[in-house]
Amino acid sequence: MQLRANNLTCSRGGREVFAGLNFSLQDGEALVVTGRNGAGKSSLLRAIAGLVHLAAGKLEFDGGEPGITIAEQTHYVGHQDAVKPSLTVGENLQFWARYLGGADVPIDPALEAVDLAPLINLPAAYLSAGQRRRLSIARVVAVPRPLWLLDEPTSALDVPSQNRLAELMRSHLTGGGMIVAAAHGPIGLERARELQIGPL
């Protein structure tokens, strides 16, 4: 599989956010996007996810499932957690597993992986920010998709959780997946390539 980006240009609110970005990513590879606040890291991830229109440029995804969009083969973990406070931890994850996975997917392994299994019946309103983040990450574990787009994934996570996340990312890459992550600092992927988005 290969993700190819050619001359990506994006503007939001009339302001050009980034222009002429090129990169390619093979399976098993990770790309870390760095840059100052407001440089356009989040916009790049959202553009790959199909949530932001590109003013110019092309994205191609070879080797994935034919006939479906890039977005349908991608997981996007943004700044927001998409966790509903009035549902329990289990209900939240079960919903996303069914909606994104298209069938009944078991959620216990995913909850184990982020160490939220004992809280499965707790209403999500009682979770801390870090626990909500972990619930959000459990989504990408529960439903297998080749490309992960992670926007500052370690924010709100304590050190043990960051290590767990790094472990999950490593096994995803080993299994042939791809990761594009936006970060300010190291996130635990030693052999990731870096793409710096400079201010325009």
Next chain:
Amino acid sequence: MNAFVALLLRDIRLSVRVGGGALMGALFFLIVVTMMPFALGPDLNLLARIGPAILWLGALLATLLALDRLFAADHDDGSLDLLMMGGTPLELAVAAKAIAHWLTTALPLVVVSPVLGLMLNVELRAIGMVALTLLAGTPALTFIGLIGAALSVALRRGGLLLAVLVLPLTVPVLIFGVAAANAAIVGPAPFGPPFTILCALSLASLVLGPFAAAAALRFGLE
């Protein structure tokens, strides 16, 4: 269980658990209908004559105001992004949300309308017919309102904008709904034709609404 059903059930569950659920819409309906006689006077004959109109206007306002949060809540916590990235077409996802909304907001209105009809001195035999017109017409209100809800989220505006956008679109539904209800009470105009048109409007909006709403959401992507 497929994605459409999962989304439908989730939205029903959320509606029931958060913010008073079904009852808030019915309560608003009750309050609006109660307000009318204070403005019009307690003349029972007058109330009986315009009762169906009052019920329809109350149902329209109650449905509209509840639509405000339909997409806004998902947009605010990032769920809307993910809903657009599932394998399900956005049109179907939007339709699932609309059906859940109708079941939890509009259907209670239909159930409560006979009691309100009694308070407005509508004839007993006509109360059932008025409820039937509401049952047939509220899907149209929901699915047309869906478009406004999608537009107001796409434009990042709320509240009154939704009402301004949607109310003109619901004029046909209101006209035929009240006409059918009145025909049931007063005669001589037959009940059939306006009721059939009302059903047709609902069926048409079941298709047009989701397509327009999905387009509005996509248009709202930057």
Next chain:
Amino acid sequence: MAAIYLANPSRFLTLVNRVLPWLAAITIALFAIGLVRTLHAPDDYQQGATVKIMFIHVPAAWLSMMGWGVMSVAALGTLVWRHPLADVAGKAAAPVGAAFTFICLVTGSLWGRPTWGTYWVWDARLTSVLVMFLLYLGVLALYWTAEDPGRGSRAAAVLTLVGAVNIPIIKFSVDWWNTLHQPASILRMGGNAIDPSILWPLLIMAAAFTLLFFTLHLGAMRNEILRRRVRSMRIMQAQEARA
């Protein structure tokens, strides 16, 4: 004083557990006596036996107003005196008061049906009660839809006090509105001057209803305290899992 002594929820729960069975027993006894006296009371010369709905309708009306009074005292306790159990008292009183208001409306409607020919005529008294019912529902909405019980209680307390000021104004304006449109002959629901054979059953039923209110109210307060304990335990559970 007693209020300060009872500010501790555990002590309050112990007291309620001891008192509640007695209160319930006296309530049932009063209802039994009241219903027997009601059956023996004379029929009205115009309305026949339907006038006996009055023995439920009138106490329910008194209690709907008393309920708002209890809520107002609780509201002052929450906002002004900061008594720890005040918001529990308010939240527990609201559904009970609303239920009595609803009973008043329904019995009023049923009583009016043979008299007026319809189930509802927007007469001044019933309409005021209807508006009060809507206010009750509003307060209930605030208590039950707030995510944070503390904030919801304070908001509900504000609305309760605003309502307490507003209810006499509403009653006055509804009376005035009704006189604008009052047709000449509407049978008065109160009926004639109160005869002792009617007064005693009425008072007994009123006492029974009042005790029923407090029985339900204390029971509801107990439930709310227990509910808050469950919530605290859940929060602790989430915090422990973090460690």
